[in-house]
Amino acid sequence: MKEVVFENAMTTLAQLQEREQRVLCRTYGRYPLSVARAFGCRLVDHQGREYVDLLSGIAVCNLGHSHAELLDVIREQAARLIHVSNLFYQEEQLVLAEKLTATCACDRVFFCNSGAEANEAAIKLARRYMQIIRGKNASEVISLSGSFHGRTLATLAATGQDKVKEGFAPLPEGFTTVAFGDFGSLEQAVNERTAAVLVEIIQGEGGVRPLDNAYLRMLQNFCATRGVLLMVDEVQTGMGRCGTFWAHQHAGLRPDVFTTSKALANGLPMGAMLCTEEAARGFVPGSHATTFGGGALTASVAAKVVDILQRDELPQRAERVGRMALDLFTGLRAIFPDQIVAVRGRGLMLGIELAFPGQEVWRALLDAGYVVNLTQDRILRLLPPLVIAEEDLRGFTQTLGEILERQEVKQS
Numbered sequence: 001m002k003e004v005v006f007e008n009a010m011t012t013l014a015q016l017q018e019r020e021q022r023v024l025c026r027t028y029g030r031y032p033l034s035v036a037r038a039f040g041c042r043l044v045d046h047q048g049r050e051y052v053d054l055l056s057g058i059a060v061c062n063l064g065h066s067h068a069e070l071l072d073v074i075r076e077q078a079a080r081l082i083h084v085s086n087l088f089y090q091e092e093q094l095v096l097a098e099k100l101t102a103t104c105a106c107d108r109v110f111f112c113n114s115g116a117e118a119n120e121a122a123i124k125l126a127r128r129y130m131q132i133i134r135g136k137n138a139s140e141v142i143s144l145s146g147s148f149h150g151r152t153l154a155t156l157a158a159t160g161q162d163k164v165k166e167g168f169a170p171l172p173e174g175f176t177t178v179a180f181g182d183f184g185s186l187e188q189a190v191n192e193r194t195a196a197v198l199v200e201i202i203q204g205e206g207g208v209r210p211l212d213n214a215y216l217r218m219l220q221n222f223c224a225t226r227g228v229l230l231m232v233d234e235v236q237t238g239m240g241r242c243g244t245f246w247a248h249q250h251a252g253l254r255p256d257v258f259t260t261s262k263a264l265a266n267g268l269p270m271g272a273m274l275c276t277e278e279a280a281r282g283f284v285p286g287s288h289a290t291t292f293g294g295g296a297l298t299a300s301v302a303a304k305v306v307d308i309l310q311r312d313e314l315p316q317r318a319e320r321v322g323r324m325a326l327d328l329f330t331g332l333r334a335i336f337p338d339q340i341v342a343v344r345g346r347g348l349m350l351g352i353e354l355a356f357p358g359q360e361v362w363r364a365l366l367d368a369g370y371v372v373n374l375t376q377d378r379i380l381r382l383l384p385p386l387v388i389a390e391e392d393l394r395g396f397t398q399t400l401g402e403i404l405e406r407q408e409v410k411q412s
């Protein structure tokens, strides 16, 4: 029998790295941090050092870690029912579907387990709706350059970034990418074979890049006029992160289909596709399914997440605290105009674009106890829990300022 070593205070990062290299597929470039536990907006490593979590497990733990009310739901629900499959009626998923549809203009929900799966469901629904319900030979999905929609073959095909597609050809057909924010090229790309347009309201992996409201409203009118489905990927932007329950609500959009995942169950794997009554006609029993989707445990946790987001007015808080953070970052940019190119975002989805590759700055922030993400090589991306203390954002800004000052001294 091989010896299995469990987490303890003697565990070092080097030991974990060495073990991982032997047993896991090499899919991840990890942060040099092993997380032993987490609470609120703090991560704790095996040596007991605390870090301010400004990433929330990539926009997942919107309510923070180890939330007491969610732990109660997990305990109670796990003792009653965890899984039976979608062969059976389960009240837990109906409660969640009723709560979710009450937050938006969509009428129906399909539950799954991840963001990619939610987008995959959206793509399948769009194709089947067009081909079977509308009787049209329309299967193409148009997405934007810089977008990220997932790692399954179809969602990779929809993703507007070449680097993640390398080595996976042939990808499924029927996907076209047009330039981000350029309405003319979108208009040109739509034809009688187009089933849907798929967009993120703010591109996340693409570098915290928002589409402006004017573009989004034109897009909605255009899709309606051309009989094409408007699909919004809210996997990262949803669940209150951008200051409204769903980011598309800022622009007053009413998408035919939208997807969510990440923060839906605050850390338990869950995804959902929501759609209008009309678009939902695309699926009938047997046309799409998943074993785990909408299981009783994840559904009851997600229902509690929705309750807490609404009760504690966390989308509104995200909007208010996000504005404060943007003001702080704008102040920093005024001090370091040669180092910070732009600051942007909405709610608590924030980006600080550096004028140079940001690896060193990102690493210095981590060493100083702040966990953020670096995307597109130069953009510091912050996705803190929606309950983050304003003090933590002030501390981060001050620390970033000190790091940039050291950089300036080094370069001069």
Ligand SMILES: Cc1ncc(COP(=O)(O)O)c(C=O)c1O
Residues within 6 Å of the ligand: 114, 115, 116, 117, 119, 148, 149, 150, 151, 200, 204, 205, 233, 234, 235, 236, 237, 261, 262
């Ligand atoms: C906008 C967006 N869509 C889809 C996905 C894929 O989600 P998952 O990793 O849960 O499959 C992500 C993940 O980062 C995302 O940011």
